[in-house]
Amino acid sequence: MARILTGIQSSGIPHLGNLLGAIIPAIELSKDPKNESLFFIADMHSLTTMRDADALKENTYATAAAWIAFGFNTDKNIFYRQSDIPEVCELMWYLNNITPYPMLANAHSFKDKANKLHNVNAGLFTYPVLMAADILLYDAEIVPVGKDQKQHLEMTRDMARTFNHIYGNTLTEPEASIDKRVMIIPGTDGQKMSKSYNNFINIFLPDNKLRKQIMGIQTDSTPLEDPKETENCNVYKLYALLASNEQIKEMEANYNGGNYGYGHAKQALYELICNKYAIERERFNELMNNKNLIENELKKGAIKARKIAKDVLGRVRTNLGY
Numbered sequence: 001m002a003r004i005l006t007g008i009q010s011s012g013i014p015h016l017g018n019l020l021g022a023i024i025p026a027i028e029l030s031k032d033p034k035n036e037s038l039f040f041i042a043d044m045h046s047l048t049t050m051r052d053a054d055a056l057k058e059n060t061y062a063t064a065a066a067w068i069a070f071g072f073n074t075d076k077n078i079f080y081r082q083s084d085i086p087e088v089c090e091l092m093w094y095l096n097n098i099t100p101y102p103m104l105a106n107a108h109s110f111k112d113k114a115n116k117l118h119n120v121n122a123g124l125f126t127y128p129v130l131m132a133a134d135i136l137l138y139d140a141e142i143v144p145v146g147k148d149q150k151q152h153l154e155m156t157r158d159m160a161r162t163f164n165h166i167y168g169n170t171l172t173e174p175e176a177s178i179d180k181r182v183m184i185i186p187g188t189d190g191q192k193m194s195k196s197y198n199n200f201i202n203i204f205l206p207d208n209k210l211r212k213q214i215m216g217i218q219t220d221s222t223p224l225e226d227p228k229e230t231e232n233c234n235v236y237k238l239y240a241l242l243a244s245n246e247q248i249k250e251m252e253a254n255y256n257g258g259n260y261g262y263g264h265a266k267q268a269l270y271e272l273i274c275n276k277y278a279i280e281r282e283r284f285n286e287l288m289n290n291k292n293l294i295e296n297e298l299k300k301g302a303i304k305a306r307k308i309a310k311d312v313l314g315r316v317r318t319n320l321g322y
Helices: 016-030 053-069 087-096 101-105 114-119 127-136 147-167 207-215 234-242 245-257 262-276 278-288 291-320
Strands: 002-009 035-042 078-081 142-144 175-177
Touching: 002 016, 002 053, 002 127, 016 035, 016 053, 035 053, 035 291, 053 078, 053 278, 053 291, 078 291, 087 127, 087 147, 087 291, 101 127, 127 147, 147 175, 147 291, 207 262, 234 245, 234 262, 245 262, 262 278, 278 291
Parallel strands: 002 035, 002 142, 035 078, 142 175
Antiparallel strands: none
């Protein structure tokens, strides 16, 4: 059995891009009986940029609710909140002491902000060490990452290798799983869907607000009566990611035939999302209206996660001489 670990930033309600690009594929991977999946909400990482305690708590609940609503099996797998596992901070300290400064100074997470050092806190600088502790604390074997996270995974492997060289075979070196097929989900303006671009679609909104977001998708000015091309149409691209083959063919025929406006296409996309994710939207709202259910799932996962963490940390402490 392979142990797979994935961390999810608690940056708010997951949008359609998060769902299609990360959450749904990860849940499908977790269904393989040969895999054991550990999914955690990285609420401690969020402190590098977030200062609002209430928002952090609400974001954590929303992130957890989305994963549960989309069917992550918390009985077969382990689902927990990073801040519920204090062992991760202890391991981070040990790793800090075998991690060279130049490695951290070369990390993308730091270099991207290095031109404004007054905005860089120690947490941001040591972000890769906490990420390494998140992984190494659970003997994770496989870590699915995007191309932008590959460097951090390599740093994690370096830290494990260095620790093992000094103190003996203690930590498991994880392998990166980079899916080259990972989808780039277009936002309402055609750029990659992202909260930072404010071009996202939140499928968990009430119907009227969701429809308003979809109606705001940018399109060209082709007249209603003219045929429309699909290749660069944001509405069509999103529709094609969600629809069945039959629905896609019908939409293509509508575009090619003329007398079919973008308003019609947006309405079709709205109806498709409502129908496709009706159960998940309902379940998400049930959970957010009863956060005790979310707490129970996270606490259940923390108990299982801490059992693994204590075993690994016990090896680490013994080999350190404590």
